[in-house]
Amino acid sequence: MFDTVLVANRGEIAVRVIRTLRSLGVRSVAVFSDADADARHVREADTAVRIGPAPAVESYLSVERILQAAAATNAQAVHPGYGFLAENAGFARACADAGLVFVGPPADAIALMGDKIRAKETVSAAKVPVVPGGRDPDLARAARELGAPVLLKPSAGGGGKGMRLVRDLSRLDDEIAAARREAAASFGDDTLLVERWIDRPRHIEIQVLADGxxxxxxxxxRECSLQRRHQKIIEEAPSVLLDDATRAAMGEAAVQAARSCGYVGAGTVEFIVPGGDPAAYCFMEMNTRLQVEHPVTELVTGLDLVEWQLRVAAGERLPFTQDDIALTGHAVEARVCAEDPTRGFLPSGGTVLALHEPQGDGVRTDSGLSEGTEVGSLYDPMLSKVVAYGPDRATALRRLRAALAGTVVLGVPTNAGFLRRLLAHPAVVEGDLDTGLVEREVAGLVTDEVPTEVYAAAALLRQAALAAPARGTGWVDPFSVPQGWRLGGERAWTSHHLRVPGHDPVTVRLRDTADDGFELLLDGAEAPARASAGPAPSGADRRFTFRLDGVAHTFAALPSGTWLGRDGDAWQVRDHDPVEASLSRTAHSGADSLTAPMPGTVTVVKVAVGDEVSAGQSLLVVEAMKMEHVISAPHAGTVAELDVSPGSTVAMDQVLAVITPTEEEQA
Structure with a gap:
């Protein structure tokens, strides 16, 4: 076994690999960019090396700087994690040339399986069934021979980028051109292949492990059919679809695929499976690295996949055969990402102000977070993975829903609440899955309404903060306490003007009652509600419990009431100044402010102050976490203000520009 291993990654996977290195008694070396100087993986490693500025191309994607860090720390091996350089054959060769062991497959296997066209030809020759299709230069002819619908895919990469589903062959040429542009932009290679599209397919992958x-x-x-925009969000093991015979046949096909390319290490062979005929499975691609969803396999097999990656890389033989492998129980994983479902799943960001990640009782959370972590727009939006295990699928699902309900990440909007609702969907509970299920049902799984009790909790916490300075020993001037006390009269209301981003402002009025409770009056309510509040959250205990008309509500909360969380959902409740808002509207005379839909970087500015623009015209582009968002003019008018330039870093809801409507629009 190695003495020292460098982990060429960041976030939750770096923390995950470091955990196994520690258990094996192997010294760990972390690398970090300037953006990650205080990150959790840096603190948990035995030593850490700065490798460059925040942009990944200057740090985590810099082969030269990673190899320099390995040499400076006397590392013997490099674990690439996933993403960044994990499937880069050039990096694997560079490690070997530098005398380092690359903890992964040989560079030739990475290169072969990274080319989807060569990969299909190779596994087909090994008698592994493949999806019928064709390739460049005969792409269009092959597509027409297959007949609609067909799927266009880039040969050089995955992750959903450059993929196009064509249901109408009259649009084939346009779709091919668009797919080439996306493939070239994402992977630097516009080579495409085409495959027959299987309606309502299931995505099932096989984990393989090979020694030298x-x-x-x-x-x-692993069943990975629950996806959004071709990205997996829920994975489980085993699949409810497969019987023992089909499982054995798919497993043997995966083993043959691994043998066909001389594979060594942990890898995953992905299959597309017709839900109505599982025996008609077809090879899709092979991922030549550890998968994000590897924990579900670890929980049902009892094997630490990172440990076996390291042991195989160190030259050890596998001490078990296929007959020794048994699947016990059921495991399900959910990917918690920095994204806002109420804003179309746009990337989010911010500072983690309060954090609770469930562990134990059949629940495991793999995470790179800690309180104070800055979640920016430079890297992948996945923050953590919550995994639950049980003796059966129903138990695992229940435990995962409960774990997501208990997941608290205040300060950064996440998809945890959305995932919890998805796991309760009847089709998911029954195991009736396909890769299009999430997109079909997404509208019913995203809730945009802010519960009344969120505003009530925010107002009660603000009221407590106002009263705190007046508390103390001795006499207190009643006029200094925000109780609405009046000499010989009815107590006055204290008004709290609140706003949740994306929603209209709400005013909550509070006044003390003789029994140490409150009357609480919300906008539109005919009569006040009775309220009583427990102590404000403090220290490590972030819970805040209060009663509203006799019903108890508990939130994770900041003492200020500016962030509240419950059942995986979280709300930022800002103070709203109605006077300032009124003055701002008057100053702009009906003009529309264009705000950033997500934290990110302005990459393109197409207009200047004074320019005339038309409705729907593209004005700016904001980029975050590999996603571009075009900001368009809401109406015809004039650019009155422009507060950003290319390269500007912007926060969510920051004003980018102001468009004054033309006289015709105002009329």
């Missing part, structure tokens, strides 16, 4: 002595086994399957 010719031994290859599979560790069962």
């Amino acid at each position: 002595h010719g031994n290859v086994v599979h560790l069962g399957e």
Whole structure:
């Protein structure tokens, strides 16, 4: 076994790999960019090396700087995690040339399986069934021979980028051109392949493990059919669709695929499976790295996949055969990402102000977060993975829903609440899955309404903060306490003007009652509600409990009431100044402010102050976490203000520009 291993990654996977290194007694080396100087993976490693500025191309994607860090710390091996350089054959070769062991497959296997066209040809020759299709230069002809619908895919990469589903072949040429542009922009290669589209397919993958002595086994399957925009969001093991015979056949096909490319290490062979005929499975691609969803396989097999990656890389033989592999129980994983479902799942960001991540009782959270972590727009939006295990699928699902309900990340909007609702969907509970299910049902899983009790909790916490300075020993001037006390008269209301981003302002009025409670009056309510509040959250205990008309409500909260969380959902409740808002509207005379839909970087500015613009005209582009968002003019008018330039870093809801409507629009 190695003495020192450098982990060429960041976030939750870096923390995950470091955990296994520690358990094996191996010294760990972390690398970090300037943006991650105080990150959790840096603190948990035995030593850490700065490798450059925040942009990934100057740090985590810099082969030269990573190799320099390995040399400076006397590392013997490099674990690439996933993403960044994990499937870069050039990096694997550079490690070997530098005398380092790359904890992964040989560079030739990475290169072969990274080319989807060559990969299909190679596994087909090994008698592994593949999806019928074709490739460049005969792409259009092959698509027409297959007949609609067909799927266009880039040969050089995955992750949903450059993929196009064509249901109308009269649009084939346009779709091919668009797919080429996206593939070239994402991977630097516009080569495409085409495959027959299977309606309502299931995505099932097989985990393989191979040593350098010719031994290859599979560790069962993972069902990854719950996806959004071709990105997996829920994974489970095993799949409810497969019987023992189909599982064994798919496993053997995956083993043959691994053998066909001389694979060594942990890898995943992905199949597309017709829900009505699982035996008609077809090879899709092979991922030559550890998968994000590897924990579900670890929980049902009892094997630490990172440990076996390291042991195989160190030259050890697998001490078990296929007959020794057994799947016990059921595991389900949910990916918690920095994204806002109420804003179309746009990337979010911010500072983690309060954090609770469930562990134990059949629940595991792999995370790179800690309180104070800055979640920016430069890297992948995945923050953590919440995984639940049980003796059966129903138990695992219940435990995962409860774990997501208990997940608290105040300060950064996440999709945890959305995932919890998805896991309760009847089709998910029944196991009736396909890759299009989430997109079909997403509208019913996203809730845009802010519960009344959120505003009530925010107002009660603000009221407590106002009263705190007046508390103390001795006499207190009643006029200094915000109780609405009046000499010989009815107590006055204290008004709290609140606003949740994306919603209209709300005013909550409070006044003390003789029994140490409150009367609480919300906008539009005919009569006040009775309220009583427990102590404000303090220290490590972030819970705040209060009663509203006799019903108890508990939130995770900041003492200020500016962030509240419950059941995986979170709300930022800002103070609203109606006077300032009124003056701002008057100053702009009906003009529309264009705000940033997500924290990110302005990459393109197409207009200047004074320019005339038309309705729908593209004005700016904001980029975050590999996603571009075009900001367009809401109406015809004149650019009255422009507060950003290319390269500007912007916060969510920051004003970018102001468009004054033309006289015709105002009329």
